[in-house]
Amino acid sequence: MRAAIFAMHKETAPPFSGGAPVENGAGLTLRRLPGDLIVCVCGVGKVNAALAAQYLIGRFAPAELWNAGVSGCFRDLPAGTAVAVTHCVQHDLDVFGDPPGLVPVLERVELPCAKAEETLARLSAAGFQAVPGVAASGDWFGRDLDRAARIRDEFGALVCDMEAAAIAQVCLRNAVPFRCVRVVSDHLFHPSQYEEYQANLPAAVAILNRALAAAMDIKEE
Numbered sequence: 065m066r067a068a069i070f071a072m073h074k075e076t077a078p079p080f081s082g083g084a085p086v087e088n089g090a091g092l093t094l095r096r097l098p099g100d101l102i103v104c105v106c107g108v109g110k111v112n113a114a115l116a117a118q119y120l121i122g123r124f125a126p127a128e129l130w131n132a133g134v135s136g137c138f139r140d141l142p143a144g145t146a147v148a149v150t151h152c153v154q155h156d157l158d159v160f161g162d163p164p165g166l167v168p169v170l171e172r173v174e175l176p177c178a179k180a181e182e183t184l185a186r187l188s189a190a191g192f193q194a195v196p197g198v199a200a201s202g203d204w205f206g207r208d209l210d211r212a213a214r215i216r217d218e219f220g221a222l223v224c225d226m227e228a229a230a231i232a233q234v235c236l237r238n239a240v241p242f243r244c245v246r247v248v249s250d251h252l253f254h255p256s257q258y259e260e261y262q263a264n265l266p267a268a269v270a271i272l273n274r275a276l277a278a279a280m281d282i283k284e285e
Contacts, residue, residue, distance in 0.1 A: 067102040067126040068276065069116050071133050071227050074265070076105065077273040079282060080132075090119050099282060102126070106227070109203050110154070113227035117234035128178070128241045131231045132276045134249035134268045135199065135223035136206050136257065138216040141248050143264040146194040146275040147222060148184035149244035151176045152229035155215045156202030164218055167233055173219075175232035178241035183279045187245070190278035192271070197222030199246055201229035212252040224252060245279050247272040 070076050073093065080103050083095035092115075093105040102124055106116035113131075120126060135147070151174045153165045165173040177183075180196060187194035200221035206212050215221055223246050235242035249268040250261035277283075 065100050065102065065124050065126045066128045066130065066280065067104060067120045067124060068130040068132060068280070069104045069106050069113065069120070069227070069231060071106060071108045071113065073105050075133050075269055075272065076103065077269055079277050080273050088119070090115060092116055092119060101282075109226050110201060110230035114230040114234050117231045121234070121238050121240055126240065128243060129231065129235050130276065130280060131228050131242070131244045132272055133225055133227065133246060134265065134272060135225045135246040136250050136252045136261070137223050137248040138212065138221055138252055140251065141195065142193065143248050143250070143260075144193065144268060144271050145248045146187050146192045146271065147197045147199070147246040147248065148180050148187055148194060148279070149177050149199045149228060149246055150180040150196050152199045152201055152232040152244065153219045153221065154202060154229045154233075155200040155219060155221070155224075156204060170233065170236060175229055175236055177232065177244050179243060183243055183245065186279050186281065187275055190275070192275050192278065194275070195222070199228045199244060200224050201226060206252045207257055209253060223248065243279070245272070245276050247275060
């Protein structure tokens with residue numbers, strides 16, 4: 065059994081759409097797909113993502129938990145670039161006296177992704193323009209240029225999102241391998257970032273779902 069979490073319905077497309085609905089009492093959209101795969105749409109934000117991760121682990125005990133989504137980029141990479149996430153950080157976690165991003169209990173800043181090199185190799189072998197990189201997560205849609213620059217420089221982040229690090233934290237606490245693929249939809253320093261996001265979203269979503277299938281070694285029918 066494997067599971068994949070998306071934040072939004074509009075981020076899912078074949079082969080991760082469809083399937084048989086799975087009832088639950090947590091307010092999640094769950095679907096069972098062929099190949100012993102559960103796909104979850106959790107809603108935007110770290111709490112929604114963490115709830116979904118813990119629910120999936122508790123109910124289905126997946127061997128791997130994946131996260132996929134479109135992301136803003138801190139660097140000048142082309143839209144549609146696939147990112148094999150090496151580790152995640154929580155850029156909005158700032159407890160007095162601790163280093164920025166230090167996660168209590170785990171006592172670490174960097175939340176690792178399992179088999180990131182394999183993920184990158186699979187993406188590249190499938191013909192995607194793919195790079196490794198750090199995902200910085202927080203409950204913030206990055207439209208503050210100064211803050212974006214601080215996050216990039218503080219954490220060495222390549223992409224920004226709102227879910228990955230929360231899922232990584234839950235997986236680490238439960239000793240479940242976490243893997244993550246992100247696709248660039250927009251750039252945090254673009255003067256019209258939101259408009260860029262809207263314009264690039266359909267193509268980025270199409271790439272995202274094909275890239276995730278390649279990374280998970282799912283053969284499209």
